[in-house]
Amino acid sequence: MYAWEQIQNTIDYIEDHLNQEISIADLAEKAGLSQFYYQRLFHRLVKKPVAEYIRLRRMAKAVDILLDEKQRILDIAQEFGFETHEHFSRTFKNTYGMTPTEYRKKPQILNHMTKPELLLNYILIDEGVPLITNGIVIEINRKHMELDVIYVGFTKKLPLEYGAGLGVDPGVDVLGILWEEIHTYKNQVRSMVTGSEEVGVMLPCSENGFYNYFAGIHANVNKCEMESKIDQWVQPQGEYIVCSFEAENFDFLVTDALYKAQQYLFSTWLPNHKLQTEAFCLEHYETHTPETTKMEIWMKLMEV
CATH class of the missing domain: 1.10.10.60 (Homeodomain-like)
Structure with missing residues (x-):
């Protein structure tokens, strides 16, 4: 053992x-x-x-x-x-x-200590081969995007401890509050929303020890029609590594399952496959609502 x-x-x-x-x-x-x-x-x-x-x-x-x-x-x-x-x-x-x-x-939505699954640090799977562990199904594949995709939403600066599969200390879940704001805005521009997908994107921040988290929706909203606090983010075309995973319910999906999938992708899978990715990480949801039980993490491969 x-x-x-x-x-x-x-x-x-x-x-x-x-x-x-x-x-x-x-x-x-x-x-x-x-x-x-x-x-x-x-x-x-x-x-x-x-x-x-x-x-x-x-x-x-x-x-x-x-x-x-x-x-x-x-x-x-x-x-x-x-x-x-x-x-x-x-x-x-x-x-x-x-x-x-x-x-x-x-x-309030609270962060909590996640029960670790240590095998995620040591088991390596091939592309297209699912890994099942403690009620979570993880699978990693490649996808190519032909065109850029524009999202609109809100951006919040967060400590690095909130990202990259590091887990967070218990407390009020500021990302949960951010998503509530996004859904309020989505309801206000419902006629301009394209599809149901929603994204959360971890982006570099100029301030040491922090990163920016963008939560957004795919909507046909012109800049002149947007409030000043509404941001835009463009997902660039190119080759992506996509980590898909499912969980039994939404709460488990966006806490334990998301943390463990990030941990596996960042700490185990990508380093062992010697792949270099761009400095952003995309969380892709069919919709960020209590009915959702699966999501994807997208990492864009660096062009050689």
């Missing part, structure tokens, strides 16, 4: 026992490692200490349950090992910047 498999086994165990007491000693024993080497290897592969990872996964699960107002916050707290309402509320606020009560009164 490879070392990453030993750690993945404990990650799977943690996920199945989040509502029970979990000791690092037991996890290390399951991995067949000393506590010292287990914690070291876990941190190296997951990028979080074991105890912090467990806390963040418990908070992620609690977020979903909190929307059920039939359940008392104290009961939810105790389900995840918190003895008091106060301790749970303090931990939740430290994680998401708001208390459970505040979140329940005014729900």
